[in-house]
Amino acid sequence: MKRKVSSYNCKESEVTDETLFINRRSIIKQLGILGSAPFITNSSIAKSQDQKTNNQPNVRQLLSYKRDVIGTDELTSENKAISHNNFYEFGSQKHQPAELSRDFKVKPWTLSVNEGDRSINLSYDDLLDMFDLEERIYRLRCVEAWSMVIPWIGFPLSKLIEKLNPSSEAKWVRFQTIYKPSQMPGQRNYFLGGGIDYPYVEGLRLDEAMHPLTILAVGLYGKTLPPQNGAPVRLVVPWKYGFKSIKSIVDINLVSKKPRTTWNLLASNEYGFYANVNPEVDHPRWSQAYERRITSGGIFNQKRIKTLPFNGYADEVAHLYKGMNLKKNY
Ligand SMILES: Nc1nc2c(c(=O)[nH]1)N[C@H]1C(S)=C(S)[C@@H](COP(=O)(O)O)O[C@H]1N2
Ligand SMILES: [Mo]
Numbered sequence: 001m002k003r004k005v006s007s008y009n010c011k012e013s014e015v016t017d018e019t020l021f022i023n024r025r026s027i028i029k030q031l032g033i034l035g036s037a038p039f040i041t042n043s044s045i046a047k048s049q050d051q052k053t054n055n056q057p058n059v060r061q062l063l064s065y066k067r068d069v070i071g072t073d074e075l076t077s078e079n080k081a082i083s084h085n086n087f088y089e090f091g092s093q094k095h096q097p098a099e100l101s102r103d104f105k106v107k108p109w110t111l112s113v114n115e116g117d118r119s120i121n122l123s124y125d126d127l128l129d130m131f132d133l134e135e136r137i138y139r140l141r142c143v144e145a146w147s148m149v150i151p152w153i154g155f156p157l158s159k160l161i162e163k164l165n166p167s168s169e170a171k172w173v174r175f176q177t178i179y180k181p182s183q184m185p186g187q188r189n190y191f192l193g194g195g196i197d198y199p200y201v202e203g204l205r206l207d208e209a210m211h212p213l214t215i216l217a218v219g220l221y222g223k224t225l226p227p228q229n230g231a232p233v234r235l236v237v238p239w240k241y242g243f244k245s246i247k248s249i250v251d252i253n254l255v256s257k258k259p260r261t262t263w264n265l266l267a268s269n270e271y272g273f274y275a276n277v278n279p280e281v282d283h284p285r286w287s288q289a290y291e292r293r294i295t296s297g298g299i300f301n302q303k304r305i306k307t308l309p310f311n312g313y314a315d316e317v318a319h320l321y322k323g324m325n326l327k328k329n330y
Contacts, residue, residue, distance in 0.1 A: 060225075063224060066134045068136055070137075071137045075295075081229070083228075084294065087230065089177065089185075089200065091192050097227075101226075101227035101228050103183055104227040109233075109250075110123060111249060113254075114251075131155035136236070137150070139312060140236075140238065140242055141311045142241065145287075151220060152236050153218060154218050154236065155216060155218075157210070161254070170254035170255065172206060172259055173252060173255070174201065174202075175203065175252055176246075177200040177246055195266070201261055202235065202246040203258065203273065211320065213238055217234055230245075230246075231248065235247075239310040239313040240274070243262075243271065270285070272330035274330060277308070277309070290307060
């Protein structure tokens with residue numbers, strides 16, 4: 001999503017990359033190995049950073065889960081899915097989240113799910129253990145007109161909401177990403193962070209949140225999520241544009257009023273609350289009729305394909321919007 005600040009983003013990100021590079025060099029220098037630079041690999045640089053900050057590196061754990069039936073869509077390669085990301089807390093350019101999230105700590109973590117003063121708190125281990133994990137191979141359609149096919153691992157959000165036993169007042173669900181400027185450079189720097197007012201917030205109508213396709217994902221491609229994809233837990237709503245699928249969630253609130261949402265607050269004429277994938281409603285600055293499907297390999301391997309209503313999930317979800325004008329409620 002390009003905003004007016006995007007020309008600054010570019011310059012700013014170059015500066016940031018440079019700072020990161022300088023930091024690495026000084027760490028290497030402290031370890032007294034600068035002279036042996038030709039032997040330094042990326043992984044040894046990452047390791048020396050971990051040693052310095054005394055962190056556990058974000059090693060992706062293998063998960064056990066029930067496998068999805070194999071679909072007909074060609075999967076995006078894992079390498080693409082974890083290196084081409086939108087996660088503005090770590091920079092607004094696609095390559096930045098993977099690079100700038102290496103020091104992000106996902107443990108300990110608390111996901112709080114609440115209505116009023118009733119709440120359930122899930123720890124990092126609860127997220128992986130409390131529910132049976134299943135694989136869901138879903139298409140992810142970004143509002144920017146590219147798409148991927150990703151094997152997520154997670155559980156239906158409905159299972160968690162049911163545990164809270166919501167009252168009849170609960171009509172909407174509000175989600176909030178962690179606010180941790182010390183580990184999220186985009187939250188510290190307005191330009192790097194794409195001009196967003198953090199924390200990132202999103203929302204769903206309760207029936208959308210309870211729909212069986214809506215999941216909280218804790219992994220992809222058989223392993224826990226890397227930070228750039230929203231570790232340790234993120235939403236996946238496959239019939240909506242990608243920005244609804246909020247990452248690294250700490251708060252889920254059941255509320256009586258429709259929540260405000262980050263991209264809608266930034267540009268309400270461009271990004272609606274519903275954000276259902278719809279080839280007939282163009283973005284003001286580009287068409288949504290087609291998308292670039294990212295599979296594997298280089299940009300020349302990307303296929304231009306027709307965008308489907310509700311991202312191909314119309315049979316499952318169109319009834320949720322019966323009688324609604326989807327051009328107005330974009
Ligand atoms: N907190 C947060 N969540 C976010 C975003 C973000 O910038 N911050 N970007 C969104 C957008 S625009 C997309 S397309 C998807 C991308 O998910 P992926 O990087 O795992 O493919 O995450 C969404 N969730
Ligand atoms: Mo997106």
